[in-house]
Amino acid sequence: MRxxxxxxxxxxxxxxxMMPTDLSNQCLGCGKEINQHQESDEDE
Known part of the structure; x- marks a missing residue:
């Protein structure tokens, strides 16, 4: 995933x-989460 x-x-x-995704993973426009499942994939 991207x-x-x-x-x-x-x-x-x-x-x-607008916000860096490492500080806030929520879109300011729609309120939905961005990069929901990416964090667990990167740590491996």
Whole structure:
């Protein structure tokens, strides 16, 4: 799966992700979580 970062478009609503995803994994436009399942995959 793709990891979304600040400046990318939200995969749910299409708005630009304003906050760094390591600080806030929630879209400010739609309120849905971004990169939900990525953290467990990266730690392995």
């Amino acid at each position: 990891r979304y970062n600040q400046g990318d478009l939200c995969p749910h609503c299409g708005l630009i992700i």
